[in-house]
Amino acid sequence: MTEPAMETVDGFGITAERQFADLWSRSVLTVKERRLLLLGLLVGQGLHDMTDVQLDVALRAGELSEAELREVAVFLTHYAGWARGAQLNDQVESLIERVRRARSDRPGPGG
Numbered sequence: 001m002t003e004p005a006m007e008t009v010d011g012f013g014i015t016a017e018r019q020f021a022d023l024w025s026r027s028v029l030t031v032k033e034r035r036l037l038l039l040g041l042l043v044g045q046g047l048h049d050m051t052d053v054q055l056d057v058a059l060r061a062g063e064l065s066e067a068e069l070r071e072v073a074v075f076l077t078h079y080a081g082w083a084r085g086a087q088l089n090d091q092v093e094s095l096i097e098r099v100r101r102a103r104s105d106r107p108g109p110g111g
Contacts, residue, residue, distance in 0.1 A: 032064065035057070035064065036064075036072065038054055039051065039055070039058070039076070040079075043076045043088050044076075044079070044080045051088065051091060052091055052095070055092060055095050059096070059099055066096050069092045069095070070089075072088075072092070
């Protein structure tokens with residue numbers, strides 16, 4: 001099946017995936033800068049589920065450290081409001097705990 005025909009099967013999904021890939025691969029802003037902008041937008045709009053996804057990707061991909069995520073929570077609390085900041089802080093701390101737990105559950109190099 002050719003690529004254009006494939007788009008008709010799942011036109012939105014493939015098109016959206018391409019557009020996001022293109023957007024995230026542009027060279028003017030770094031991936032980290034883009035992630036920070038997106039987190040600010042999501043927190044500001046109160047989109048907690050999407051914020052969870054972006055926090056997870058940022059930490060697990062090494063784009064933002066634990067300390068940086070905590071600093072994002074402190075910073076955005078002052079601009080997005082205390083309720084959203086508290087929610088973000090809870091999300092960050094829960095994520096850090098989950099990732100640390102998952103890392104400690106992995107077997108070491110010897111098995």
